Amino acid sequence: MAHVGGPVRAWRDYTDGAPPPMLQAALDCFVEHGYHGTKIRTVAARVGLSVPGLYHHYPSKHALLVSIVQFAMRDLLDRCESALAEAGPAVEDRFRLLIECLVLFHAHRSDLAFIAASEIRSLEGEARSEHIAARDRQQRMVDEIIDAGVAVGAFGTEYPHEASLAIVTMCTGVAQWYRLDGALTPEELAVRYDTLARRALA
Amino acid sequence: MAHVGGPVRAWRDYTDGAPPPMLQAALDCFVEHGYHGTKIRTVAARVGLSVPGLYHHYPSKHALLVSIVQFAMRDLLDRCESALAEAGPAVEDRFRLLIECLVLFHAHRSDLAFIAASEIRSLEGEARSEHIAARDRQQRMVDEIIDAGVAVGAFGTEYPHEASLAIVTMCTGVAQWYRLDGALTPEELAVRYDTLARRALA
Numbered sequence: 118m119a120h121v122g123g124p125v126r127a128w129r130d131y132t133d134g135a136p137p138p139m140l141q142a143a144l145d146c147f148v149e150h151g152y153h154g155t156k157i158r159t160v161a162a163r164v165g166l167s168v169p170g171l172y173h174h175y176p177s178k179h180a181l182l183v184s185i186v187q188f189a190m191r192d193l194l195d196r197c198e199s200a201l202a203e204a205g206p207a208v209e210d211r212f213r214l215l216i217e218c219l220v221l222f223h224a225h226r227s228d229l230a231f232i233a234a235s236e237i238r239s240l241e242g243e244a245r246s247e248h249i250a251a252r253d254r255q256q257r258m259v260d261e262i263i264d265a266g267v268a269v270g271a272f273g274t275e276y277p278h279e280a281s282l283a284i285v286t287m288c289t290g291v292a293q294w295y296r297l298d299g300a301l302t303p304e305e306l307a308v309r310y311d312t313l314a315r316r317a318l319a
Numbered sequence: 320m321a322h323v324g325g326p327v328r329a330w331r332d333y334t335d336g337a338p339p340p341m342l343q344a345a346l347d348c349f350v351e352h353g354y355h356g357t358k359i360r361t362v363a364a365r366v367g368l369s370v371p372g373l374y375h376h377y378p379s380k381h382a383l384l385v386s387i388v389q390f391a392m393r394d395l396l397d398r399c400e401s402a403l404a405e406a407g408p409a410v411e412d413r414f415r416l417l418i419e420c421l422v423l424f425h426a427h428r429s430d431l432a433f434i435a436a437s438e439i440r441s442l443e444g445e446a447r448s449e450h451i452a453a454r455d456r457q458q459r460m461v462d463e464i465i466d467a468g469v470a471v472g473a474f475g476t477e478y479p480h481e482a483s484l485a486i487v488t489m490c491t492g493v494a495q496w497y498r499l500d501g502a503l504t505p506e507e508l509a510v511r512y513d514t515l516a517r518r519a520l521a
Contacts (some may be wrong), residue, residue, distance in 0.1 A: 147344070149440060153356020234495070238351060276363045276511045279503070282496055283489040283515050290488025293436070305477045313485050317519040 126173040128199035131225040143181040148228050152239040183244040189229040190251035194221050217307040224303035227292035272318035284314045313315035330401035333427040341366050345383040352429045354441040385446040391431040392453035395424050410468040418507040421490035426505035429494035474520035486516045
């Protein structure tokens with residue numbers, strides 16, 4: 118099913134919106150060698166710049182990492198908010214579109230998700246606390262829908278807190294195993310995950 | 320409930336069985352700085368050895384990483400096999416104890432799990448393919464129980480393959496968020512995860 122135009126299209130569309138070239142080059146290096154294992158001259162060479170040329174845009178390797186995780190979390194949170202805006206007030210719809218949004222993001226943006234999860238340790242100062250706050254905000258979106266669903270009787274789980282953590286990690290875990298050239302499209306996988314997750318909350 | 324003696328105790332017991340000191344020192348460094356960001360002299364200093372002294376036991380940083388991931392996967396797979404031996408033939412029991420085993424391991428051994436998952440990229444040659452084979456074996460244990468449960472009508476899911484991946488990633492994801500000083504013991508969490516996972520398969 119094609120989604121054309123406006124916010125409906127936007128949060129499901131991954132045909133563009135990849136990180137800009139310098140961030141993408143740094144992301145590729147971090148995925149291959151880790152943040153600490155990446156030399157700034159490797160990033161510069163990959164994007165066809167001198168080291169001073171790269172530093173003109175990003176003053177340090179840390180600045181590149183910060184920009185990557187900010188890009189990732191902003192992209193994810195913006196898409197989730199658009200998904201919830203499309204869903205409207207019914208808790209089942211909100212849950213379904215939020216799961217779809219999480220699955221699509223982690224299927225399409227597995228490299229961003231991997232670095233945003235594994236290199237929290239390398240974020241310093243405010244960047245670290247901001248990143249953790251963004252992840253908490255993401256988790257709370259799911260918490261709130263599950264709590265609302267329990268309140269109206271849509272979900273029967275006695276463990277809304279652990280259920281929410283389990284469901285978020287199963288969706289973010291898509292980044293660990295899903296391959297875009299595999300048997301299912303991200304959209305098909307999202308439908309199956311929605312079914313599994315709803316049943317888990319029964 | 321105390322588990323005393325024999326295989327029953329063994330797979331649930333995390334009071335000892337941590338990696339030996341040199342591996343633990345390397346693990347701590349890898350968790351903090353990543354494999355590529357770790358200097359062998361930092362590992363040696365942490366365990367009170369000279370660099371040649373450490374190299375006497377492990378000839379390279381790579382050898383330390385290989386030993387860590389082998390330790391992790393052997394420990395996990397041994398515990399899972401003991402859990403299944405305890406469970407006997409009934410599919411519901413096999414599923415319950417395997418989920419318990421996965422949750423306990425990832426709650427107690429989050430550092431091992433993090434490095435075994437995030438540093439696959441740093442494993443070279445045969446060590447890499449052996450590690451991937453061990454992870455596949457782990458996944459297949461869950462696949463086989465879910466398939467058997469579907470065959471006998473214990474589980475109703477139409478998506479046994481994706482359900483198994485989702486359940487394994489939700490259990491391994493415990494390593495990402497669970498804290499031993501949190502509200503639930505690993506055993507209490509395991510009971511909740513078993514309930515969630517069984518319902519997901521309904």
